[in-house]
Amino acid sequence: MRLFLWECRRVLKSVSYWLFAAALVLFLYSQGALPVTEGGDAFVRPQPGDERGVLVPGGDEALIMPQAAATLLGAWQENRFTTYPPPLCVWRQVRLSETKHAALGEVLAALYGQDAAALPPCGPGAAGFLASADGTLVPAAGGDAAALPALRPGLTWEEFTAAMGKADRLLGGGSDWAPAGLGRKFGLVPARYADLLAEYEACMQHDRYTGAYARLFCDYAVLALALFGALPAVALFLQDAGARRGVRDAVWVRRVPTAGLVAARCAALLALEFLPILIMDAALTAYYAGRYGAGAIAPGAFLRYSVLWLLPTLALCVAAGALLTAATGTAAGAAVLPALGWLSIISHTGGLSDGSSYGSLLTPRHNTVGRFLVYQRNLPRLLAGRGAALALAGVLTAAAVWALRRRRKGVPLWRFGN
Amino acid sequence: MQGIEINHLEHRYGRKAALCDVNLRIPPGLYGLLGRNGAGKTTLMRILATLLPCTGGRVTVNGVPLAEAARVRAMVGYLPQDFAAWPRLTVRETLGYFGTLSGMGARDLQKRVPAVLAALHLQAQAGTKVRALSGGMLRRLGVAQAVLHDPPVLIVDEPTAGLDPEERVRLRALLAALAAQGRTVLFSTHIAADIEAVCTGLAVLDAGRVRYAGTVAGLKARTGAKTLEQAYLACVRGGDA
Ligand SMILES: Nc1ncnc2c1ncn2[C@@H]1O[C@H](COP(=O)(O)OP(=O)(O)OP(=O)(O)O)[C@@H](O)[C@H]1O
Numbered sequence: 050m051r052l053f054l055w056e057c058r059r060v061l062k063s064v065s066y067w068l069f070a071a072a073l074v075l076f077l078y079s080q081g082a083l084p085v086t087e088g089g090d091a092f093v094r095p096q097p098g099d100e101r102g103v104l105v106p107g108g109d110e111a112l113i114m115p116q117a118a119a120t121l122l123g124a125w126q127e128n129r130f131t132t133y134p135p136p137l138c139v140w141r142q143v144r145l146s147e148t149k150h151a152a153l154g155e156v157l158a159a160l161y162g163q164d165a166a167a168l169p170p171c172g173p174g175a176a177g178f179l180a181s182a183d184g185t186l187v188p189a190a191g192g193d194a195a196a197l198p199a200l201r202p203g204l205t206w207e208e209f210t211a212a213m214g215k216a217d218r219l220l221g222g223g224s225d226w227a228p229a230g231l232g233r234k235f236g237l238v239p240a241r242y243a244d245l246l247a248e249y250e251a252c253m254q255h256d257r258y259t260g261a262y263a264r265l266f267c268d269y270a271v272l273a274l275a276l277f278g279a280l281p282a283v284a285l286f287l288q289d290a291g292a293r294r295g296v297r298d299a300v301w302v303r304r305v306p307t308a309g310l311v312a313a314r315c316a317a318l319l320a321l322e323f324l325p326i327l328i329m330d331a332a333l334t335a336y337y338a339g340r341y342g343a344g345a346i347a348p349g350a351f352l353r354y355s356v357l358w359l360l361p362t363l364a365l366c367v368a369a370g371a372l373l374t375a376a377t378g379t380a381a382g383a384a385v386l387p388a389l390g391w392l393s394i395i396s397h398t399g400g401l402s403d404g405s406s407y408g409s410l411l412t413p414r415h416n417t418v419g420r421f422l423v424y425q426r427n428l429p430r431l432l433a434g435r436g437a438a439l440a441l442a443g444v445l446t447a448a449a450v451w452a453l454r455r456r457r458k459g460v461p462l463w464r465f466g467n
Numbered sequence: 468m469q470g471i472e473i474n475h476l477e478h479r480y481g482r483k484a485a486l487c488d489v490n491l492r493i494p495p496g497l498y499g500l501l502g503r504n505g506a507g508k509t510t511l512m513r514i515l516a517t518l519l520p521c522t523g524g525r526v527t528v529n530g531v532p533l534a535e536a537a538r539v540r541a542m543v544g545y546l547p548q549d550f551a552a553w554p555r556l557t558v559r560e561t562l563g564y565f566g567t568l569s570g571m572g573a574r575d576l577q578k579r580v581p582a583v584l585a586a587l588h589l590q591a592q593a594g595t596k597v598r599a600l601s602g603g604m605l606r607r608l609g610v611a612q613a614v615l616h617d618p619p620v621l622i623v624d625e626p627t628a629g630l631d632p633e634e635r636v637r638l639r640a641l642l643a644a645l646a647a648q649g650r651t652v653l654f655s656t657h658i659a660a661d662i663e664a665v666c667t668g669l670a671v672l673d674a675g676r677v678r679y680a681g682t683v684a685g686l687k688a689r690t691g692a693k694t695l696e697q698a699y700l701a702c703v704r705g706g707d708a
C-alpha cells in the first residue's frame with residue numbers, strides 16, 4: 050500500500066501524466082463532449098410522420114442481394130469504385146486493371162447468370178438509384194427491387210456473400226460490398242413509427258438523459274484512452290527499466306518482489322489515469338442535473354458507464370505500456386501503442402452507431418445520443434469484449450512481471466542459438 | 468555462516484570471459500577490492516548483488532546461495548559504480564522511495580532517513596532536488612541509499628570516487644564503523660591508500676582472476692613494498708612479466 054502511494058507520487062510528478070490528462074480533456078472538449086449540448090432529439094417524443102425519410106437497416110436478404118449486386122454492377126460498368134482500404138481506411142477511388150476488371154465481370158456473370166457486359170446500365174439515373182454525395186450509388190428509399198436487374202434464380206445467400214467477398218478482395222478491401230457490412234449499406238427500409246416510439250420510450254425509461262449522454266462520452270473518451278493511455282505507463286516504467294544502469298541497479302537490488310512492484314505501479318497508473326474521467330463524470334452529472342433537474346436524471350450513469358466501458362481499455366493500455374517498457378527498456382511503447390490505438394479506431398469506420406464495434410478490445414463505439422435499444426441488444430457483445438480486454442490486461446501484466454524478473458537478474462529475455 | 472564465499476566463479480559476456488575461477492572468502496569486516504580498469508570488480512559486485520546471473524561456480528552470501536535472489540536482496544545494500552537517481556525528486560524523497568522498495572515502514576523511515584543523512588553529511592541537502600546535487604553529493608546519496616535499510620552485507624563500488632579529501636576520510640570512517648559492528652563490507656576503489664587506511668583484508672583482481680587475496684600486511688610483506696600502492700603495482704606488474 051505504501052509502495053502504491055509512492056508510485057502515485059511519482060506518476061503525479063511525471064510530465065507525461067499531465068500531458069495525458071490535458072490531451073484527454075482537450076480531446077473531449079474539441080469533440081464537443083464536455084458537455085454534449087446537441088443531440089436532444091433522442092429526448093423528444095417522436096410524432097407520427099417523423100419516421101418519413103428515415104431509413105434503417107431491414108436485414109431482408111431478398112432486398113440486400115439485388116441492391117448490392119446492382120450497385121456493384123453500376124460501378125463495374127464505369128470501372129470506378131469507392132473504397133476505404135485497410136489499414137488506414139481513408140477514402141480511395143479504385144480503377145481496376147483489365148484482368149481484374151474481367152475477373153470482377155466473371156463474378157457478376159455468376160451472380161446474374163448471364164454475361165455481365167449484356168446487362169442493362171445501372172449508372173446514375175438508372176431506375177431505382179440515387180447518387181449519394183460521395184459519388185457512390187445508393188438504392189432509392191424503399192428499395193424498388195423490381196426495377197433492378199434480376200439475379201440468377203436460386204442464388205443462395207451463402208453463394209452471394211462468397212461472391213461479394215471475392216469482389217471486395219479484388220477491390221483491395223474496405224468496399225461497400227465487404228460481406229460484413231452488407232446489411233448496413235443495403236436493404237434499408239423506412240423506419241416505422243412504432244420503432245421510433247419504442248426507442249424513445251426505452252431511452253426515457255432507462256437512460257434518463259445521463260445514460261444516453263454517458264454512452265456518447267465513453268464513445269469519445271475511449272478514443273483518447275486508446276491513443277494516449279499507455280504513455281504515462283511507458284514513462285513510469287522507463288524511470289528505471291529504461292534508465293541508466295546506475296538507477297536500475299539501485300532499484301532492482303532491493304527486496305521488493307517484482308510482482309509487487311509491477312502491481313503497485315499499474316494500480317497507481319490505473320487510479321490516476323481514471324481520476325480525470327471521474328472528475329469529468331462528476332462535473333457532467335452535475336451539469337445535466339442542472340439542465341434537466343436532479344430528479345429527472347440517473348445520477349450514477351456516468352460512473353457506471355465509465356467503469357464498464359473505459360476501465361478495461363485503460364487497463365489494457367497500462368498493461369501493454371508496462372510490458373513493452375519492462376521488456377525492452379525503451380520508449381518503443383510510446384510509438385507502438387498509440388499506433389495500435391489508431392488502427393483500432395480506423396478499423397471501425399462504418400456503422401459506429403449500430404453496435405457493430407461493441408466487441409472491440411480497445412475502442413468500442415456508440416457514437417450517438419440515445420439508441421438505448423441498440424445498446425441493450427448488443428450488451429452481451431460489449432461485456433464479452435470488455436471482459437476479454439480485462440483478461441488480456443491481466444495476461445500482459447503477468448508477462449511484464451516475467452520480463453522484469455528476468456531482466457532484474459541480468460538474464461536476457463530471448464536467447465538466440467546457444 | 469557469515470560473510471561471502473565465492474568458489475570457482477566464472478562469468479562471460481558473450482564470448483568474453485570477465486571472471487575466471489574466482490575463489491574468495493570474505494569474512495565480516497571491511498574488505499577491499501583493487502584492480503585495473505576492466506579487471507572485473509564491477510562484474511563481481513553485480514553478481515553478488517544478484518544483478519547478473521551466476522553462471523558457473525558456487526557463491527553464498529551469509530550462507531544463502533545467490534540463486535535465492537529474494538533472500539540475498541533482503542540482506543544486501545549496493546552502491547552501483549555509476550549511481551544516479553531521479554532528477555525531480557528531492558534527496559529526502561529519493562531515500563523515502565528507496566526505503567519503501569526495501570520494505571521499510573513509515574516509522575522506520577522517519578528514524579533512519581535523518582540518521583543516514585547526518586552520517587553522510589547531507590542534512591543541508593535533504594530538500595534539494597537530485598538534479599541540483601554536485602557529483603560528490605550524488606555519490607554520498609548513493610552511499611546513503613545503500614546503507615539506508617541497515618543491511619548486514621554492504622557492497623559499495625568505488626564509493627570514494629569524486630569525493631573531496633574531507634568527505635573521503637569521513638566516508639572511510641563510516642564504512643569502517645559499519646564493518647566494526649559485524650557487517651560484511653566489500654569496497655572497491657582505485658585509491659590504495661583508502662584500503663590501507665581501513666581494510667584488513669583485500670583482493671587484487673586482474674583480467675578476471677584473483678592475483679592476491681589476504682591481508683594488507685601480507686601483500687606488503689610478499690612484495691617488500693612500503694605502501695600498499697607500491698605493493699599493488701608490484702603485484703599486478705609482476706603478473707604481466
Ligand atoms: N555489459 C557488458 N558487456 C560486455 N562486456 C562487459 C560488460 N560489462 C563489462 N564488460 C567487460 O568485462 C570486463 C570487466 O568489466 P568491469 O566493469 O567488471 O571492470 P571493473 O574492474 O569494474 O573496471 P573499472 O575499474 O573501470 O570500473 C571488462 O573487460 C569489460 O569490458
Ligand SMILES: [Mg+2]
Pocket residue numbers: 508509510548624
Ligand atoms: Mg567498475
